[in-house]
Amino acid sequence: MANTMQFDLVSPEKRLASLVATQVQIPGAEGDMTVMPDHAPVITTLRPGLVIVSGADGSTAQFAVTGGFAEINAESTSVLAEHAFVGEVASRTALSGFVEDARKRAADAEGEHKDVAEKFVADLVHLMEAME
């Protein structure tokens, strides 16, 4: 029974993080979930939120993601995020630009799409608050 697993965070442009973790908290589409080693294989889509990784050396790392998906199996967890932010100040400014865009899109959207877009904005705002 292994008690660590491989964690990878990749964006389309580069690999952002690759480390050995004991647990990973993921903002899944249907609610946050914490993944431990030997998890059953799951693929889930993500909503905007924080990915929190507890490293094998006791450190924790946080990454803000705005969407994407996670592939989980017994030995590894991979988060594929279209936009992922590491660090503090730079990510805040980038993120607020992102929120503005999302708001605009929510205002333009209609019907079913409007609900989805507004949920997206709400998630983003929540994420901004969580980062403070």
Place this chain on the structure above:
Amino acid sequence: MPSLKDLKNRIESVKSTRKITKAMQMVAAAKLRRAQDAAENARPYAERMQAVMSGLAASVGATDNAPRLLAGTGRDQVHLLVVMSSERGLCGGFNTTIVRAARHKIEELLAAGKTVKILTVGKKGREQLKREFGQYFVAHVDMSDVKRVGYDRAASIAQNLRDRFADGEFDVCTIFYNRFVSVVTQEPTVLQVIPAVFDADPEQSDSGAPYDYEPSEEGVLADLLPRAVATQIFTALLENAASEEGSRMSAMDNATRNAGEMIDKLTIQFNRTRQAVITNELIEIISGAEAL
């Protein structure tokens, strides 16, 4: 017989040309390294995406309620061809090979009675296709302001394609780009992106436990398909950028070598001519002295 002065001028001009091509080669080499790094960095994401999508497509794709991006419209009457080329010239056969591949496909489609629409990325390919197929152009993506190919650019192209697809503007979308094999080899590649095709990798589809999907297989697929299309376009753009620099580098290497050869030849000619002039002058002096 060109005069000494003419020869000297020509040697000078070829020398400065060689300097320019040499500099361009070095710039291309530096850019190539950056482009290759970018392509390398993008690989993990694209590979994962590909693996997940092929698994999903295999299980959901067969059912009736598969998304249209995957299943297509059920027709193949209108073809949209996305031709990716470079913004700048002097890169050897880079644009010509893509245009040749595209032209081949266009002629084939037209012969089969299909409707062809063309979207060009990069102006060089547009220029080359304009004369023959200008009436089929529907849009153009300008890349001249882009120094590094970013994912956002690919995402916006993908969005553009999806919008057109949703409006029923085309049934099948194919992209043309150069796949980077090595500095001297770039392979023109034709890839169908809509309806999406995912080749199931036999090694990967067998190994590993079957995945659970949250919220559902269909939900995940619907969420990921647009991203997968964007990823394919992003990969194509990166490969294309690397190919362009590779092609330019080898073209400029050839040009530098040719200039060197030309300088050698001209220098020999210059020396011989100078010798002939000196000999002539001597003969004149001697025969003048003898006449006295």
